[in-house]
Amino acid sequence: xxxxxxxxxxxxxxxxxxxxxxxxxxxxxxxxxxxxxxxxxxxxxxxxxxxxxxxxxxxxxxxxxxxxxxxxxxxxxxxxxxxxxxxxxxxxxxxxxxxxxxxxxxxxxxxxxxxxxxxxxxxxxxxxxxxxxxxxxxxxxxxxxxxxxxxxxxxxxxxxxxxxxxxxxxxxxxxxxxxxxxxxxxxxxxxxxxx
Amino acid sequence: xxxxxxxxxxxxxxxxxxxxxxxxxxxxxxxxxxxxxxxxxxxxxxxxxxxxxxxxxxxxxxxxxxxxxxxxxxxxxxxxxxxxxxxxxxxxxxxxxxxxxxxxxxxxxxxxxxxxxxxxxxxxxxxxxxxxxxxxxxxxxxxxxxxxxxxxxxxxxxxxxxxxxxxxxxxxxxxxxxxxxxxxxxxxxxxxxxx
Numbered sequence: 001x002x003x004x005x006x007x008x009x010x011x012x013x014x015x016x017x018x019x020x021x022x023x024x025x026x027x028x029x030x031x032x033x034x035x036x037x038x039x040x041x042x043x044x045x046x047x048x049x050x051x052x053x054x055x056x057x058x059x060x061x062x063x064x065x066x067x068x069x070x071x072x073x074x075x076x077x078x079x080x081x082x083x084x085x086x087x088x089x090x091x092x093x094x095x096x097x098x099x100x101x102x103x104x105x106x107x108x109x110x111x112x113x114x115x116x117x118x119x120x121x122x123x124x125x126x127x128x129x130x131x132x133x134x135x136x137x138x139x140x141x142x143x144x145x146x147x148x149x150x151x152x153x154x155x156x157x158x159x160x161x162x163x164x165x166x167x168x169x170x171x172x173x174x175x176x177x178x179x180x181x182x183x184x185x186x187x188x189x190x191x192x193x194x195x
Numbered sequence: 196x197x198x199x200x201x202x203x204x205x206x207x208x209x210x211x212x213x214x215x216x217x218x219x220x221x222x223x224x225x226x227x228x229x230x231x232x233x234x235x236x237x238x239x240x241x242x243x244x245x246x247x248x249x250x251x252x253x254x255x256x257x258x259x260x261x262x263x264x265x266x267x268x269x270x271x272x273x274x275x276x277x278x279x280x281x282x283x284x285x286x287x288x289x290x291x292x293x294x295x296x297x298x299x300x301x302x303x304x305x306x307x308x309x310x311x312x313x314x315x316x317x318x319x320x321x322x323x324x325x326x327x328x329x330x331x332x333x334x335x336x337x338x339x340x341x342x343x344x345x346x347x348x349x350x351x352x353x354x355x356x357x358x359x360x361x362x363x364x365x366x367x368x369x370x371x372x373x374x375x376x377x378x379x380x381x382x383x384x385x386x387x388x389x390x
Binding site for chain 2 (some may be wrong): 023024025029030031032033036058059062063064065066067070074076077079081083088102111113114
């Protein structure tokens, strides 16, 4: 998606440790017009799919997921939780996800009533690197017997193996921008375009 | 807001300890059409205000904030973070917030560049009970010298004192639904309508 690539080039910052910082428009301050355009693009990319629910994970997937839902007939958005709050029931689908960003293990969970075998799910997240979060969401769908129609991510770090692993499993993965390489010494970011 | 009140009556569940569970449409599974209508209503309620930024707090405020932004000329949404991630700088506005839901203290933070003295801020959150989260967001705005034009919340628990305290400080607080009382023995919910 040209608009997103241009924005990453303009505002993204390459830090040491393969970190791409895009918190000025994607995951701390959110450019909501860009979210809207990305939502529309997800609709175009998954135009052949019947989707009745969007699944994401807190926190930074929630904004793009809820904005994108407008283009999917305002379908419900369910976000997997990383912490069990005192209000949650014990009737949960759960799995373990390693977070490299926070350097910890998270148990992510969705209440069973919100993910069912009658659901045709689009998984949306802001980032895909090693794929742990997406694998966790796929596992929750597997537990619920929900059908995963596709996975849409805003930015894929193509030089990490999450995307390759998902495509090898024939997951219909669409990334709005795929970073082939980035160079912290001069800030250069090179994008990849899959056929 | 009639639509929201009706939805709370239909789908909200009153649990012991003054808990109102609305996770099937507001803060775990999100009804995105309702979010859209609530965003439009916030625009109507704050129609006289110049607003160039929406501030919320992770996680459950993010969805309604990003959806509402469409009605405020797609202004940016900044969400305060509850955990410091490895990617964040040390250049932060920070304050301490007690979370009754999680029964813990959270340090919430916003990177300084995303909240400035030129900002006219609308604070949005899904719930207002004792007001700790909103007070924390107000404190971040105070640190940044940002002007708070108003506070919009979806559901206010009118029988807790957060709303009263904010109104006493002349904060322009608008709640889309105010719960006057609720009864866990029979599930009855009574709403309040301020002039």
